[in-house]
Amino acid sequence: MNASNFGGTSRRVFLANASALGAASLFALPRSAAAEQPPETTHIRLVRADAICLAPQYVAEELLRLEGFSEVNYVEDMTSSNTFDAIYTGQADLTMDAAPAIVYAMDSRQSLVALAGIHAGCYELFGNERVKAIRDLQGKTVSVYALGGADHVLLASMLAYVGMNPKRDVSWITGDKAMDAMRLFIEGKADAFMGFAPAPQELRAKKIGHVIINTTQDRPWSQYFCCMLVANREFVARNPVATKRALRAYLKAADICAREPERVARFLVDKGYEPRYEIGLEVVKGLPYRRWREANPEDTMRFLALRLHEVDMIKTVPQKLIANGTDWRFLNELKRELKA
Numbered sequence: 001m002n003a004s005n006f007g008g009t010s011r012r013v014f015l016a017n018a019s020a021l022g023a024a025s026l027f028a029l030p031r032s033a034a035a036e037q038p039p040e041t042t043h044i045r046l047v048r049a050d051a052i053c054l055a056p057q058y059v060a061e062e063l064l065r066l067e068g069f070s071e072v073n074y075v076e077d078m079t080s081s082n083t084f085d086a087i088y089t090g091q092a093d094l095t096m097d098a099a100p101a102i103v104y105a106m107d108s109r110q111s112l113v114a115l116a117g118i119h120a121g122c123y124e125l126f127g128n129e130r131v132k133a134i135r136d137l138q139g140k141t142v143s144v145y146a147l148g149g150a151d152h153v154l155l156a157s158m159l160a161y162v163g164m165n166p167k168r169d170v171s172w173i174t175g176d177k178a179m180d181a182m183r184l185f186i187e188g189k190a191d192a193f194m195g196f197a198p199a200p201q202e203l204r205a206k207k208i209g210h211v212i213i214n215t216t217q218d219r220p221w222s223q224y225f226c227c228m229l230v231a232n233r234e235f236v237a238r239n240p241v242a243t244k245r246a247l248r249a250y251l252k253a254a255d256i257c258a259r260e261p262e263r264v265a266r267f268l269v270d271k272g273y274e275p276r277y278e279i280g281l282e283v284v285k286g287l288p289y290r291r292w293r294e295a296n297p298e299d300t301m302r303f304l305a306l307r308l309h310e311v312d313m314i315k316t317v318p319q320k321l322i323a324n325g326t327d328w329r330f331l332n333e334l335k336r337e338l339k340a
Contacts, residue, residue, distance in 0.1 A: 036241075036245075037241045038068050038241070039067065039068045039069060039239065039241050039242035039245050039246075040238065040239040040240075040241055040242050041069075041238075041239050041242050042068060042069055042070045042071060043069065043070075043071040043073070044064060044069045044071070044072055044073070044093050044094065044242065044246060045073045045074075045075055045086075045091065045092045045093045045094075046060075046061075046072065046073070046074050046075070046092060046093070046094055046095055047074065047075050047076075047086050047087070047092050047095035048074035048075065048076055049095070049097075051122075051196055051197065052197050052198060052268055052273055052274045052279075052280055052283050052284075053119075053121070053122045053196060053197045053226070053227060053283060053287060054096045054227065055253075055257050055264055055268060055273075055283075055284055055289075056096065056118055056119075056250055056253035056254040056256075056257055056289065057095070057096045057250070057253070058267070058268065058271060058273055059253035059256050059257060059264060059267065060246075060249040060250050060252075060253035063248075063249035063252055063253055064245075064246060064249045066249070067245035067246065067248060067249050068242075068245060069242075069245075069246070075091050075092045084097065084101070084102075084105045084109060084112060084230070087111070087112060087230060087231070087232050088105075088109045088111050088112065088232075090111075090232055090234065090235075092232070093231060093232050093235040093246075094115075094229060094230070094231045094232075094235070094246055094250075095229070095230060096118055096227045096228065096229055096230075096250070097150065097227065097228070097230060098122065098123075098150030098153075098154065098196075098226055098227060098228075099117070099224065099225050099226060099227070099228045099297075099300050099301065099304060100150050100153040100154040100156075100157055100304050100308075101148075101149060101150035101153055101154075102114055102228055102230050102301075103153070103301055103304045103305050103308060103314065103321065104148060104153045104308060104313065104314060106316070106321055106324075106325040107314035107315060107316050107321065110233070110324070111232055111233045111234065112230050112231075112232070112233065112325060113230065113231055113232075113233045113236055113325060113326065113327050114228055114229070114230050114231075114297065114301065114325060114326045114327070115228075115229045115230065115231055115236075115243070115247055115326075115327060115328075115330060115331060116228060116229045116247055116250070116251070116292060116297055116328070116330070116331040117225035117227075117228045117229075117291065117292055117295060117296075117297035117300060118225065118227045118228060118229060118250065118251075118254050118289070118291070118292050119225065119226060119227055119254060119257075119287050119288055119289045119290075119291045119292070120215065120216060120221075120222055120223070120224060120225055120226050120287070120288050120291050120295075121215055121216030121222070121226050121286065121287045121288060122196045122197060122215060122216070122226040122227060122287065123150075123151065123154055123194055123195065123196050123213075123215045123221075123226065124194075124195055124196075124200040124211050124213065124214050124215065125155065125158070125192060125193075125194050125211070125212045125213040126185065126192060126193045126194075126195060126200070126203055126208075126209040126210065126211060126212065127191060127192045127209060127210060127212045128185075128188070128191050128192070128209055130191055131191050131192050131212060132212070133212060134158055134159065134162055134164075134212060134213065135162055135164065137159065137164070137169070137170050137191070137192055138164065138169050138170070139169070139170070140170055140171070140191035140192060141170070141171045141172075141173055141189070141190045141191050141192075142155065142170050142171070142172055142173070142190055142191065142192045142193070142194070143172075143173050143174070143175070143180075143181040143182070143184040143185050143189070143190035143192075143193050144172055144173075144174055144181055144193075144194060145174070145179070145181045146174055147172060147174060150196075151181070151194040151195070151196070152172065152194075153308065153313070154194060154215075155194045156307075156308065156311065156313055157304050157307035157308055158213065158221070159311075160307040160308065160310050160311045161220075161307055165311055166311055166313070167311065167312075167313075173189065173190060181193060181195070182195060182199050182202070182203070185203075185208075185209065186203075186206075186208055192212070193209070197279075197283040198274065198276075198279045198283060201279050201282055201283065202279075216286060216287060216288070220303070223295070223299075224295070224299065224300040224303055224304070225291065225295060225297055225300040228297060228300070229247065229250055231243065236327060240330075243330055244330040244333065244334065247330045247331065247334060248334055248337075248338075251292055251334060251338060252338075254289040254290065254292055255289070255290060257284055257287070257289040258288070258289040258290045261281060261284040261285040262281060264280075264284050265277055265280035265281035265283075265284050265285075266280075268280045268284075292331075293335070293338075297326075297328070297331070298322060298326065298328065301318075301321070301322050301325075301326065302318050302322060305317075305318035305321050305322070306318050
Protein backbone atom coordinates (compact mmCIF):
# COMPACT_ATOMS: atom_id res chain seq x y z
CA MET A 1 0.00 0.00 0.00
CA ASN A 2 1.32 3.45 -0.93
CA ALA A 3 0.88 5.81 2.05
CA SER A 4 1.46 8.86 -0.12
CA ASN A 5 -1.83 8.44 -1.98
CA PHE A 6 -3.85 6.27 0.37
CA GLY A 7 -7.42 7.58 0.10
CA GLY A 8 -6.12 10.95 -1.07
CA THR A 9 -4.28 11.45 2.23
CA SER A 10 -0.78 12.94 2.21
CA ARG A 11 2.11 10.92 3.59
CA ARG A 12 2.60 13.53 6.35
CA VAL A 13 -1.01 13.26 7.53
CA PHE A 14 -0.95 9.47 7.22
CA LEU A 15 2.15 9.21 9.41
CA ALA A 16 0.73 11.69 11.92
CA ASN A 17 -2.42 9.61 12.21
CA ALA A 18 -0.38 6.43 12.58
CA SER A 19 1.62 8.06 15.36
CA ALA A 20 -1.57 9.11 17.10
CA LEU A 21 -3.01 5.61 16.91
CA GLY A 22 0.23 4.28 18.38
CA ALA A 23 -0.07 6.64 21.34
CA ALA A 24 -3.70 5.69 21.81
CA SER A 25 -2.70 2.05 21.94
CA LEU A 26 0.10 2.85 24.40
CA PHE A 27 -2.28 4.53 26.83
CA ALA A 28 -5.23 2.20 26.07
CA LEU A 29 -7.44 5.05 24.87
CA PRO A 30 -10.69 4.91 22.88
CA ARG A 31 -10.90 6.79 19.59
CA SER A 32 -13.27 9.77 19.34
CA ALA A 33 -16.88 9.19 18.36
CA ALA A 34 -17.13 9.03 14.58
CA ALA A 35 -20.60 10.62 14.60
CA GLU A 36 -19.33 13.93 16.01
CA GLN A 37 -18.73 16.88 13.71
CA PRO A 38 -15.12 17.31 12.56
CA PRO A 39 -13.21 20.30 13.92
CA GLU A 40 -13.47 23.55 11.95
CA THR A 41 -9.68 23.59 11.72
CA THR A 42 -7.18 20.74 11.66
CA HIS A 43 -4.33 22.97 12.87
CA ILE A 44 -3.89 23.81 16.55
CA ARG A 45 -1.08 25.70 18.28
CA LEU A 46 -0.10 25.12 21.90
CA VAL A 47 2.66 26.61 24.06
CA ARG A 48 5.77 24.75 25.11
CA ALA A 49 6.74 25.96 28.58
CA ASP A 50 9.47 24.85 30.98
CA ALA A 51 7.15 23.24 33.55
CA ILE A 52 6.68 19.47 33.84
CA CYS A 53 3.49 19.90 35.89
CA LEU A 54 1.98 20.74 32.48
CA ALA A 55 2.32 17.06 31.55
CA PRO A 56 -1.29 16.86 30.24
CA GLN A 57 -0.43 19.50 27.63
CA TYR A 58 2.25 17.21 26.19
CA VAL A 59 0.41 13.91 26.60
CA ALA A 60 -2.51 15.60 24.80
CA GLU A 61 -0.51 16.00 21.59
CA GLU A 62 -1.33 12.57 20.19
CA LEU A 63 -4.86 12.65 21.59
CA LEU A 64 -5.42 15.87 19.65
CA ARG A 65 -4.53 13.99 16.48
CA LEU A 66 -7.20 11.44 17.32
CA GLU A 67 -9.61 14.36 17.71
CA GLY A 68 -9.00 15.42 14.12
CA PHE A 69 -6.07 17.82 14.41
CA SER A 70 -3.54 16.72 11.80
CA GLU A 71 -1.15 19.56 12.73
CA VAL A 72 -0.26 20.09 16.40
CA ASN A 73 2.42 22.72 16.83
CA TYR A 74 4.11 24.15 19.93
CA VAL A 75 5.07 27.80 20.17
CA GLU A 76 8.12 28.28 22.35
CA ASP A 77 7.52 30.20 25.59
CA MET A 78 10.28 32.79 25.41
CA THR A 79 9.49 34.55 28.70
CA SER A 80 9.22 31.55 31.08
CA SER A 81 7.08 33.78 33.36
CA ASN A 82 3.72 33.10 31.76
CA THR A 83 2.47 31.91 28.39
CA PHE A 84 -0.12 34.56 27.72
CA ASP A 85 1.75 36.67 25.20
CA ALA A 86 1.39 33.95 22.57
CA ILE A 87 -2.32 33.51 23.37
CA TYR A 88 -2.95 37.25 23.59
CA THR A 89 -1.31 38.00 20.26
CA GLY A 90 -2.94 35.04 18.50
CA GLN A 91 0.31 33.13 17.93
CA ALA A 92 -1.11 30.21 19.95
CA ASP A 93 -4.65 28.94 20.47
CA LEU A 94 -4.63 27.13 23.82
CA THR A 95 -2.36 26.60 26.80
CA MET A 96 -2.30 25.46 30.37
CA ASP A 97 -1.07 27.97 32.92
CA ALA A 98 -1.42 28.82 36.60
CA ALA A 99 -4.79 30.16 37.71
CA PRO A 100 -3.35 33.19 39.59
CA ALA A 101 -1.54 34.35 36.45
CA ILE A 102 -4.69 33.80 34.38
CA VAL A 103 -6.79 35.94 36.73
CA TYR A 104 -4.12 38.65 36.81
CA ALA A 105 -3.75 38.69 33.02
CA MET A 106 -7.50 38.81 32.38
CA ASP A 107 -7.68 42.16 34.14
CA SER A 108 -6.04 43.77 31.12
CA ARG A 109 -6.13 41.22 28.30
CA GLN A 110 -9.63 40.76 26.97
CA SER A 111 -8.63 38.15 24.39
CA LEU A 112 -8.17 35.45 27.07
CA VAL A 113 -10.93 33.03 28.05
CA ALA A 114 -10.64 30.26 30.66
CA LEU A 115 -12.17 26.93 29.63
CA ALA A 116 -11.48 24.50 32.51
CA GLY A 117 -9.46 23.69 35.58
CA ILE A 118 -7.04 20.79 35.19
CA HIS A 119 -5.27 20.11 38.49
CA ALA A 120 -4.28 21.58 41.84
CA GLY A 121 -0.87 21.82 43.48
CA CYS A 122 2.45 22.62 41.75
CA TYR A 123 3.75 25.49 43.89
CA GLU A 124 5.67 25.34 47.15
CA LEU A 125 6.82 28.30 49.24
CA PHE A 126 10.32 27.81 50.69
CA GLY A 127 11.80 29.91 53.46
CA ASN A 128 15.11 30.26 55.29
CA GLU A 129 15.64 30.02 59.06
CA ARG A 130 14.11 33.49 59.53
CA VAL A 131 10.79 32.51 57.96
CA LYS A 132 8.60 29.91 59.69
CA ALA A 133 5.16 31.08 58.49
CA ILE A 134 3.77 33.32 55.79
CA ARG A 135 3.32 36.25 58.22
CA ASP A 136 7.07 36.10 58.89
CA LEU A 137 7.56 37.52 55.39
CA GLN A 138 6.80 40.97 56.79
CA GLY A 139 9.80 43.11 55.84
CA LYS A 140 11.57 40.19 54.13
CA THR A 141 12.82 39.67 50.57
CA VAL A 142 11.20 37.17 48.22
CA SER A 143 12.69 36.00 44.91
CA VAL A 144 10.27 35.33 42.05
CA TYR A 145 10.63 34.29 38.42
CA ALA A 146 9.01 37.51 37.18
CA LEU A 147 6.82 40.29 38.52
CA GLY A 148 3.34 39.56 37.25
CA GLY A 149 4.24 35.89 36.81
CA ALA A 150 2.26 33.11 38.43
CA ASP A 151 4.59 32.74 41.43
CA HIS A 152 4.46 36.46 42.22
CA VAL A 153 0.68 36.68 41.85
CA LEU A 154 0.04 33.49 43.82
CA LEU A 155 2.17 34.61 46.76
CA ALA A 156 0.57 38.06 46.60
CA SER A 157 -2.85 36.42 46.98
CA MET A 158 -1.54 34.42 49.96
CA LEU A 159 -0.26 37.59 51.62
CA ALA A 160 -3.64 39.25 51.03
CA TYR A 161 -5.39 36.22 52.53
CA VAL A 162 -3.54 36.70 55.85
CA GLY A 163 -4.09 40.46 55.87
CA MET A 164 -0.74 41.62 54.47
CA ASN A 165 -0.20 44.03 51.59
CA PRO A 166 2.05 42.50 48.89
CA LYS A 167 2.95 45.95 47.57
CA ARG A 168 4.25 47.27 50.90
CA ASP A 169 5.03 44.42 53.26
CA VAL A 170 7.64 42.46 51.28
CA SER A 171 10.45 43.24 48.85
CA TRP A 172 10.37 41.38 45.54
CA ILE A 173 13.52 40.58 43.57
CA THR A 174 14.07 38.89 40.21
CA GLY A 175 17.14 37.82 38.28
CA ASP A 176 18.11 38.45 34.69
CA LYS A 177 16.61 35.09 33.77
CA ALA A 178 13.52 33.38 35.15
CA MET A 179 15.42 30.49 36.74
CA ASP A 180 17.63 32.95 38.64
CA ALA A 181 14.88 33.11 41.30
CA MET A 182 15.92 29.83 42.89
CA ARG A 183 19.60 30.75 42.66
CA LEU A 184 18.98 34.00 44.55
CA PHE A 185 17.34 32.01 47.35
CA ILE A 186 20.15 29.45 47.43
CA GLU A 187 22.74 32.23 47.63
CA GLY A 188 20.96 33.82 50.60
CA LYS A 189 19.90 36.95 48.73
CA ALA A 190 16.23 36.18 49.39
CA ASP A 191 14.46 34.97 52.52
CA ALA A 192 11.81 33.04 50.59
CA PHE A 193 11.16 31.56 47.18
CA MET A 194 7.95 30.35 45.52
CA GLY A 195 8.84 27.50 43.19
CA PHE A 196 7.12 25.05 40.88
CA ALA A 197 8.29 21.65 39.68
CA PRO A 198 11.06 20.67 39.49
CA ALA A 199 12.51 23.47 41.69
CA PRO A 200 11.01 22.20 45.01
CA GLN A 201 12.29 18.70 44.32
CA GLU A 202 15.78 20.08 43.67
CA LEU A 203 15.79 22.18 46.87
CA ARG A 204 14.73 19.18 48.94
CA ALA A 205 17.46 17.05 47.35
CA LYS A 206 20.03 19.73 48.27
CA LYS A 207 18.49 20.20 51.75
CA ILE A 208 18.15 23.94 51.24
CA GLY A 209 15.44 25.83 53.11
CA HIS A 210 12.17 24.37 54.34
CA VAL A 211 8.61 24.29 53.04
CA ILE A 212 6.24 26.89 54.46
CA ILE A 213 3.29 26.18 52.17
CA ASN A 214 2.71 23.22 49.87
CA THR A 215 -0.25 24.05 47.62
CA THR A 216 -0.91 20.38 46.94
CA GLN A 217 -1.50 19.66 50.64
CA ASP A 218 -2.18 22.88 52.57
CA ARG A 219 -5.63 24.44 52.76
CA PRO A 220 -7.16 26.57 51.43
CA TRP A 221 -4.74 26.47 48.48
CA SER A 222 -5.09 22.74 47.96
CA GLN A 223 -8.84 23.20 47.42
CA TYR A 224 -8.35 25.32 44.31
CA PHE A 225 -6.95 24.74 40.87
CA CYS A 226 -3.38 25.59 40.10
CA CYS A 227 -3.22 24.92 36.36
CA MET A 228 -6.16 25.76 34.13
CA LEU A 229 -6.75 25.77 30.39
CA VAL A 230 -6.97 29.18 28.73
CA ALA A 231 -7.66 29.95 25.08
CA ASN A 232 -7.63 32.78 22.60
CA ARG A 233 -11.17 34.19 22.53
CA GLU A 234 -11.26 34.52 18.75
CA PHE A 235 -10.18 30.90 18.29
CA VAL A 236 -13.03 29.71 20.53
CA ALA A 237 -15.59 31.88 18.75
CA ARG A 238 -14.52 30.67 15.30
CA ASN A 239 -14.01 27.02 16.25
CA PRO A 240 -16.46 25.75 18.88
CA VAL A 241 -16.26 22.11 17.75
CA ALA A 242 -12.47 22.25 17.66
CA THR A 243 -12.44 23.86 21.11
CA LYS A 244 -14.54 21.07 22.58
CA ARG A 245 -12.44 18.39 20.92
CA ALA A 246 -9.22 20.00 22.13
CA LEU A 247 -10.53 20.28 25.69
CA ARG A 248 -11.54 16.62 25.61
CA ALA A 249 -7.98 15.69 24.66
CA TYR A 250 -6.64 17.70 27.62
CA LEU A 251 -9.08 16.14 30.09
CA LYS A 252 -8.28 12.62 28.88
CA ALA A 253 -4.59 13.46 29.11
CA ALA A 254 -5.09 14.57 32.73
CA ASP A 255 -6.77 11.25 33.47
CA ILE A 256 -3.81 9.42 31.95
CA CYS A 257 -1.44 11.36 34.21
CA ALA A 258 -3.49 10.29 37.23
CA ARG A 259 -3.84 6.67 36.13
CA GLU A 260 -0.40 5.94 34.70
CA PRO A 261 2.18 8.27 36.25
CA GLU A 262 5.08 5.90 35.53
CA ARG A 263 4.35 5.80 31.81
CA VAL A 264 3.79 9.56 31.69
CA ALA A 265 7.11 10.18 33.47
CA ARG A 266 8.85 7.97 30.91
CA PHE A 267 7.05 9.86 28.14
CA LEU A 268 8.33 13.19 29.53
CA VAL A 269 11.88 11.86 29.54
CA ASP A 270 11.63 10.36 26.06
CA LYS A 271 10.27 13.64 24.67
CA GLY A 272 12.92 15.74 26.39
CA TYR A 273 10.65 17.67 28.76
CA GLU A 274 12.48 16.37 31.85
CA PRO A 275 15.78 14.46 31.72
CA ARG A 276 15.39 12.82 35.14
CA TYR A 277 12.81 10.04 35.33
CA GLU A 278 12.70 10.08 39.16
CA ILE A 279 11.90 13.81 39.25
CA GLY A 280 9.26 13.45 36.55
CA LEU A 281 7.64 10.57 38.38
CA GLU A 282 7.63 12.42 41.72
CA VAL A 283 5.92 15.41 40.14
CA VAL A 284 3.31 13.51 38.12
CA LYS A 285 2.55 11.09 40.94
CA GLY A 286 2.16 13.90 43.48
CA LEU A 287 -0.33 16.11 41.65
CA PRO A 288 -4.12 15.55 41.67
CA TYR A 289 -4.72 15.33 37.93
CA ARG A 290 -8.30 14.10 38.36
CA ARG A 291 -9.30 17.31 40.12
CA TRP A 292 -11.05 18.54 36.97
CA ARG A 293 -13.72 15.90 37.62
CA GLU A 294 -14.46 17.11 41.15
CA ALA A 295 -13.93 20.85 41.56
CA ASN A 296 -15.61 23.95 40.13
CA PRO A 297 -13.04 26.15 38.34
CA GLU A 298 -15.18 29.24 38.92
CA ASP A 299 -14.60 28.90 42.67
CA THR A 300 -10.85 29.16 42.05
CA MET A 301 -11.17 32.26 39.93
CA ARG A 302 -13.50 33.95 42.41
CA PHE A 303 -11.24 33.19 45.37
CA LEU A 304 -8.13 34.54 43.64
CA ALA A 305 -9.88 37.53 42.10
CA LEU A 306 -11.25 38.58 45.50
CA ARG A 307 -7.79 38.43 47.08
CA LEU A 308 -6.12 40.35 44.25
CA HIS A 309 -8.89 42.94 44.08
CA GLU A 310 -8.62 43.56 47.83
CA VAL A 311 -5.00 44.67 47.47
CA ASP A 312 -5.59 46.57 44.21
CA MET A 313 -3.58 44.20 42.03
CA ILE A 314 -6.54 43.92 39.65
CA LYS A 315 -9.09 46.62 38.88
CA THR A 316 -11.91 44.45 37.54
CA VAL A 317 -14.40 43.27 40.15
CA PRO A 318 -14.42 39.45 40.44
CA GLN A 319 -17.99 39.02 39.19
CA LYS A 320 -17.28 40.96 36.00
CA LEU A 321 -13.94 39.24 35.44
CA ILE A 322 -15.58 35.81 35.65
CA ALA A 323 -18.50 36.85 33.44
CA ASN A 324 -16.21 38.24 30.74
CA GLY A 325 -13.28 35.87 31.00
CA THR A 326 -14.71 32.35 31.29
CA ASP A 327 -16.65 29.90 29.13
CA TRP A 328 -17.57 26.67 30.92
CA ARG A 329 -19.96 25.33 28.23
CA PHE A 330 -17.51 22.84 26.79
CA LEU A 331 -16.38 21.62 30.20
CA ASN A 332 -19.94 21.05 31.36
CA GLU A 333 -20.76 19.08 28.20
CA LEU A 334 -17.65 16.95 28.56
CA LYS A 335 -18.24 16.26 32.24
CA ARG A 336 -21.55 14.69 31.26
CA GLU A 337 -20.01 12.87 28.32
CA LEU A 338 -17.02 11.56 30.28
CA LYS A 339 -19.15 10.89 33.37
CA ALA A 340 -17.18 13.18 35.65
